[in-house]
Structure formats: C-alpha cells, structure tokens
Amino acid sequence: MVASRLESFDFKPGFILNDKYEIIHKLGGGWESEVYFVKEIKTGIERTAKFFLPHRNIKNKTAKISAQKLHKLKHCSILIQYVTQENIFYKGHNITFLISEYVDGVPLSEFLKKQKGKRLAPFQALHLLHSLSKGVEEIHHHNEYHGDIHTENIIVRKYGLGFDLKLIDLFNWGSPKSINKKEDVIDMIRCFYDSLGGHKFYYSLPKPIKQIILGLKKTQISKKFKDAGSLKTHIENLIWED
Numbered sequence: 001m002v003a004s005r006l007e008s009f010d011f012k013p014g015f016i017l018n019d020k021y022e023i024i025h026k027l028g029g030g031w032e033s034e035v036y037f038v039k040e041i042k043t044g045i046e047r048t049a050k051f052f053l054p055h056r057n058i059k060n061k062t063a064k065i066s067a068q069k070l071h072k073l074k075h076c077s078i079l080i081q082y083v084t085q086e087n088i089f090y091k092g093h094n095i096t097f098l099i100s101e102y103v104d105g106v107p108l109s110e111f112l113k114k115q116k117g118k119r120l121a122p123f124q125a126l127h128l129l130h131s132l133s134k135g136v137e138e139i140h141h142h143n144e145y146h147g148d149i150h151t152e153n154i155i156v157r158k159y160g161l162g163f164d165l166k167l168i169d170l171f172n173w174g175s176p177k178s179i180n181k182k183e184d185v186i187d188m189i190r191c192f193y194d195s196l197g198g199h200k201f202y203y204s205l206p207k208p209i210k211q212i213i214l215g216l217k218k219t220q221i222s223k224k225f226k227d228a229g230s231l232k233t234h235i236e237n238l239i240w241e242d
Contacts, residue, residue: 003091003092003093004091004092005054005055006053006054006055006090006091006093007053008029008034009034009051009090009095011023011026011036011051013025016041017038017049017086017088017097018086018088019041020040020041020042020086021038021039021040021041021047021049021086021099022038022039022041023036023037023038023049024036024037024038024039024046025037027048028152030169031056032052032053032056032057032062033050033051033052033053033056034050034051034053035048035049035050035051035168036048036049036051037102038099046102047083047099047100047101047102048080048099048100048101048102048103049086049097049098049099049100050066050097050098050100051095051096051097052066052095052096052097052098054093054094054095057096060096062172063085063096063097063098065172065173066098066170066172067082067085067098069144069170069172070082070098070100070170072142072144073138073139073142073144073170075138076135076138076139076142077135077138078132078134078135078136078138078139078165078166078167079135079139079166079167079170080100080101080103080166080168081100081101082098082099082100083098083099083100083101084098084099085097085098085099086098086099103155103157103166103168104157105155105156105157105158105164105166106155106156107151107152107153107154107155107156108128108151108152108154108155108156108191108195109151109152111156111159112151112194112195117197118197119195119196119197119201120195120196122196122205122206122209125192125195125196125209126209126235126238127161127162127163128159128163128165128192128195129188129189129191129192129212129231129235130162130232130235130236131162131163131164131165132149132154132163132165132188132191132192133185133188133228133229133231133232133235134228134232135165135167135228136149136167136184136188136228137227137228137229137232139184139228140181140184140227140228140229141229143176144176145171145176145180145181145183145184146167146170146171146184146187147170147171147172147180147183147184148169148170148171148187149167149184149187149188149191150187150190150191151191151194151195153167153168153169154166154167154191155167155168178226181226181227181228182221182222182225182226182227184227184228185221185222185225185226185227185228185230185231186218186221186222188228188231189212189213189214189216189221189225189231190216192212192213193213193216196209202215206240208238208239208240212231212234212235
C-alpha cells in the first residue's frame with residue numbers, strides 16, 4: 001500500500017524524535033519543509049529541526065544539498081550552524097530532517113511592527129543594511145548566494161548601534177552565478193526600503209538613501225552594486241548630503 005502524500009507534519013509539542021529530541025513547537029514552514037524548535041533530551045540544548053516533505057526531497061537530494069551548503073558556509077557568521085542529519089519513519093514515509101543551532105530572536109517583519117511608526121529612522125536602517133550586507137558578503141566571498149532574503153528570513157538577535165542578524169532558509173538549487181549575487185543585493189535593498197516604511201515615505205527620504213534604493217529599479221541596482229561587498233563599501237564611504 002502506497003502511503004498518502006504528506007502536505008504537513010503537524011508534530012505536536014512533546015513528540016519524541018529517535019529518543020534524542022523533543023518537539024517544543026513549530027517555528028514555520030514553506031514550500032519544501034517545516035521547521036521546529038526542539039530540545040536535545042540528554043543535554044537540554046535547544047536546537048532547530050528542519051523536516052523535508054518527501055515529495056520535495058526525492059532521493060534525499062534537497063536535504064543533502066541544503067546540508068552541504070550550510071557546511072560549506074559554516075564560517076559565515078550570519079548563517080545558522082548545521083549540526084547533523086537524522087531520519088524518522090512517519091506515516092509511511094522516510095523523513096529526513098536537519099538539526100541546526102537554535103537562533104533566539106525575532107523576524108525583521110515582527111521587529112518592525114514594534115518600532116515607532118512601524119519603521120526605522122534612516123540612520124538606523126543604514127546600520128541594519130550594513131550588518132546585512134556585511135554578513136551576506138561572507139556568503140558571496142565563498143561564491144555562494146542566499147537566494148531568499150526577505151523580512152521573514154532575517155532574524156534580529158540584538159540591536160543598538162548596530163544589528164546582530166541571522167539569515168535562515170537558504171535557497172539551494174542551481175550552480176551559483178553572478179546574477180544570484182545581484183539578486184541577493186536587490187532583495188537586501190528591498191528589505192531596506194521596507195524597513196523605512198516603503199512607498200509611503202520613499203519620496204521624503206534623504207538623497208543618500210534614495211541613491212541606494214534607486215526606486216527599486218533592478219537594472220540600476222545591479223549595475224551599481226555587483227555583490228554584497230560593493231554595497232557594504234558604498235555604505236561605509238557614504239557622504240551625507242542635505
């Protein structure tokens with residue numbers, strides 16, 4: 001008998017995985033997987049577990065690529081640290097899940113909702129973009145890319161003069177190309193734009209800010225910033241004009 005297709009795992013709090021991990025609660029889900037907050041039973045250490053839907057992980061290809069990419073980029077401070085791969089048999093399916101470090105913080109989308117006017121002031125937003133571009137520069141330096149940068153995938157851990165950020169949910173398909181790095185930059189600038197309040201406030205922003213956002217015109221952004229490093233350098237050498 002062929003097991004029915006799984007569209008969701010819906011693990012309940014307290015569910016035990018391989019006598020090693022206890023499900024605490026669900027963190028989120030997407031097209032290919034669901035992510036849960038778990039605890040190592042023997043140590044009490046908090047982790048995250050990413051479970052791949054079987055029809056999105058044929059012959060374990062998706063999980064393998066994801067693990068290999070996280071391992072390759074293990075020295076990139078903005079990314080979560082991969083620990084190990086595990087398997088369970090669940091509802092007639094062999095399920096692969098990846099165990100990674102647990103990142104304590106809030107998505108940028110939630111962080112912005114708690115700010116005055118639900119947006120950042122220009123200088124604070126520049127610090128956010130600088131921290132983001134500095135972290136993604138490390139990924140680009142390894143000739144890799146993130147591929148899915150948006151306000152739900154940026155975790156704000158701490159903030160003050162600068163921001164302590166983590167990125168989750170790397171996109172794993174296809175060999176890296178220069179266009180992938182440029183798309184990361186476009187996505188970062190879109191997050192910058194959103195953090196400033198979006199269209200409603202764009203025309204009142206200072207000129208140096210607009211010279212980064214460039215009206216969200218992808219061709220202009222790609223021409224000006226070839227990767228995260230060039231964006232970071234631009235911010236560090238920014239001359240503020242009235």
